[in-house]
Amino acid sequence: MDFRIQGLSPEPFLDLYGRCDADLAARNAKRYLANAKPGFPDRIELRDVEPGESVILVNYTHQPANTPYRASHAIFVRECADKAYAAINEIPIVLQGRTISLRAFDASHWLVEADACSGQVLDVLIRQFLSNPAVEYLQAHFAKPGCYAARIDRV
16 A cells, blocks of 8 residues: 655745744744754654754644644754655655654544554555555654654645
8 A cells, every 4th residue: 555755845834934032932833953853853854954953943833623622732843944744655865763652543633543663664554455445544743752643644
């Protein structure tokens, strides 16, 4: 079964790029200068940013549906990222090197299945979850901090 991993659209974050720290703080966001790799996973390009690149920490509602699973969490976006990652049957390196919590949702945004695994075997769990006809889409989360990483859909 083929799958697509998709980074976030940069559009909701464009207004944050280049803002001063006070403006970011007024929007509950904060700029950081990456000082390690890995350490600052960008959710648009789905890569760890290079040391010296700036990222913006912002709250993102990754599960907006009106269910008990409605959720948001802090994420990093690379300042000036302008093209979302999208690939078929490929696990980006940013996911491969971490423990991933994978969550499967139905069309009504109710949780169907969930598990955690090493990012190096993530493709096996993705295919297993997507083989369930009740599953509409998946969300990957970085297991340790619990923050949203990417959306995964059938192709």
